[in-house]
Amino acid sequence: xxxxxxxxxxxxxxxxxxWNDILQRYRRSLxxxxxxxxxxxxxxxxxxxxxxKIFKAELRxxxxxxxxxxxxxxxxxxxxxxSGALFTGAESYIKQIRLPYSVYVLRFMWSKxxxxxxxxxxYFGILVYFxxxxxxxxxYAIPGFLLVTVNxxxxxxxxxxxxxxxxxxxxxxxxxxxxxxxITPIMWKPELLGGHEDLIRFNPFxxxxxxxxxxxxxxxxxxxxxxxxxxxxxxxxxxxxLFFVRFRARISYWV
Amino acid sequence: MVQSHSVDAEQSVLRLDNVSVSxxxxxxxxxxxxxxxxxxxxxxxxxxxxxDRITIDALRDISxxxxxxxxxxxxxxxxxxxxxxxxxxAGIYEPVAGTVQIRGRISPMFDxxxxxxxxxxxxxxxRMRGLLLGLSSREIERLLPLILDFTELGDYLDMPVRTYSxxxxxxxxxxxxxxxxxxxxxMDEWILAGDAHFMTKARARxxxxxxKASVLVLASHNLEVCRRWCNKGLWMDRGSLKAFGPVEDVxxxxxxxxx
Numbered sequence: 104x105x106x107x108x109x110x111x112x113x114x115x116x117x118x119x120x121x122w123n124d125i126l127q128r129y130r131r132s133l134x135x136x137x138x139x140x141x142x143x144x145x146x147x148x149x150x151x152x153x154x155x156k157i158f159k160a161e162l163r164x165x166x167x168x169x170x171x172x173x174x175x176x177x178x179x180x181x182x183x184x185x186s187g188a189l190f191t192g193a194e195s196y197i198k199q200i201r202l203p204y205s206v207y208v209l210r211f212m213w214s215k216x217x218x219x220x221x222x223x224x225x226y227f228g229i230l231v232y233f234x235x236x237x238x239x240x241x242x243y244a245i246p247g248f249l250l251v252t253v254n255x256x257x258x259x260x261x262x263x264x265x266x267x268x269x270x271x272x273x274x275x276x277x278x279x280x281x282x283x284x285x286i287t288p289i290m291w292k293p294e295l296l297g298g299h300e301d302l303i304r305f306n307p308f309x310x311x312x313x314x315x316x317x318x319x320x321x322x323x324x325x326x327x328x329x330x331x332x333x334x335x336x337x338x339x340x341x342x343x344x345l346f347f348v349r350f351r352a353r354i355s356y357w358v
Numbered sequence: 359m360v361q362s363h364s365v366d367a368e369q370s371v372l373r374l375d376n377v378s379v380s381x382x383x384x385x386x387x388x389x390x391x392x393x394x395x396x397x398x399x400x401x402x403x404x405x406x407x408x409x410d411r412i413t414i415d416a417l418r419d420i421s422x423x424x425x426x427x428x429x430x431x432x433x434x435x436x437x438x439x440x441x442x443x444x445x446x447x448a449g450i451y452e453p454v455a456g457t458v459q460i461r462g463r464i465s466p467m468f469d470x471x472x473x474x475x476x477x478x479x480x481x482x483x484x485r486m487r488g489l490l491l492g493l494s495s496r497e498i499e500r501l502l503p504l505i506l507d508f509t510e511l512g513d514y515l516d517m518p519v520r521t522y523s524x525x526x527x528x529x530x531x532x533x534x535x536x537x538x539x540x541x542x543x544x545m546d547e548w549i550l551a552g553d554a555h556f557m558t559k560a561r562a563r564x565x566x567x568x569x570k571a572s573v574l575v576l577a578s579h580n581l582e583v584c585r586r587w588c589n590k591g592l593w594m595d596r597g598s599l600k601a602f603g604p605v606e607d608v609x610x611x612x613x614x615x616x617x
Contacts, residue, residue, distance in 0.1 A: 113489075113492075115489055115494070115495055116489040116490065119485075119489060123475060123478075123486075127475065127477070195469065196490075197450070198445065198450060198468075199450070199466060199468045199469045200448070200450070200466055200490060200491070201448055201449035201450050201464075201466075202490070352452040355445075355450050355451050355452075356381060356382065356451065
């Protein structure tokens with residue numbers, strides 16, 4: 104717990120480290136971090152055009168749904184898939200200087216939030232192009248996004264620790280993400296399950312995506328969504344804290 | 359556990375009690391092969407822990423304490439545990455057994471490259487390293503003129519660090535690491551990479567902060583440097599403390615054993 108507090112007070116450090124991570128990747132490229140936006144935009148438009156035909160859906164209806172879904176999913180999957188390198192990638196820091204471990208988690212999350220912010224520009228593009236306005240409900244996306252972020256931080260912390268100890272974890276996570284992408288309503292609408300909508304209620308990722316996506320499309324997430332996310336967050340927090348307290352001292356030996 | 363509050367009446371700045379550290383070895387390959395390779399390449403003793411994992415005892419039962427103004431030289435063969443001991447003192451490895459007590463701010467200088475982004479300018483890197491060492495942005499701005507002065511890099515500080523020579527990077531790192539008068543300065547032997555002029559300045563800087571009642575720990579193979587910079591010596595051999603005392607005595611014992 105002290106570790107987390109110490110980490111938060113070093114905001115200037117992780118803020119700068121996270122920002123540097125982004126800059127480093129795109130330094131000397133023409134568009135810089137906007138490459139993220141560009142590739143995401145191409146993906147949204149091309150998938151939107153093809154899949155609206157496959158599902159025989161109205162483009163005006165399907166495209167915003169797909170866009171927001173992909174943005175949120177991109178955020179979640181980036182956190183999960185890159186969390187494996189959270190501590191192993193920071194080996195040179197961990198072995199040279201004592202910093203609160205939460206600094207690495209916060210730096211990681213911050214760089215993911217920056218990427219998300221860059222991608223988010225596409226959403227406004229979609230709003231303008233299709234002349235839609237989600238209204239005041241969109242504000243509910245902010246607490247939704249915070250909840251997803253908290254869960255991301257907790258999960259990346261223990262996944263990062265496990266991956267430092269067992270190097271197979273990132274591979275397992277990578278294949279897991281791929282499966283989840285297809286069974287979660289991102290490319291397809293939940294209604295298409297035709298009477299079997301109950302199935303997706305057991306998918307935690309559906310609820311996490313929905314609490315951000317629904318408000319941005321002008322709808323309110325259901326109470327069930329929030330209840331599920333509250334449950335997920337609690338379980339996640341308990342597990343993450345217990346795991347961290349038990350194994351914190353071993354991180355520097357594992358990386 | 360690393361504790362940084364006052365415990366000791368006689369005001370020792372750094373104190374280790376029965377510290378042991380062992381590294382688990384997780385890499386694949388058959389156990390016997392691993393064992394065969396490891397026993398040749400590492401001077402640490404190889405053991406098996408309760409879960410039948412292979413572990414290397416990097417440090418065994420180390421106890422000593424340093425008072426204000428002590429400059430300690432760590433000597434010993436490669437793999438004797440000098441760097442591990444430095445990292446334990448820096449709080450990076452929490453020992454498996456025993457306790458480490460440190461009073462005051464620590465400044466580790468193990469790696470010149472840490473936190474150095476070669477595409478950023480010298481100024482930005484100074485700020486980055488300062489943050490890593492736990493300084494606030496305001497403290498860094500206050501200390502910046504001093505750091506600039508010490509590095510003697512002048513206009514180079516506006517250039518990306520990738521254009522620097524290793525000696526220039528070293529000057530930058532050393533200047534930041536010593537600018538805030540840390541109570542404990544831990545150094546690995548790379549410090550010897552500087553030119554003669556730099557070494558004189560570094561020596562003067564270290565002398566000045568030793569006078570401000572701090573502790574220096576230096577791991578080095580260069581016995582001449584140990585003699586010049588340090589007043590105490592600690593001889594490590596295969597993870598154990600072989601001798602601890604005045605630097606001349608320890609070096610003499612070390613040389614005698616190598617004959």
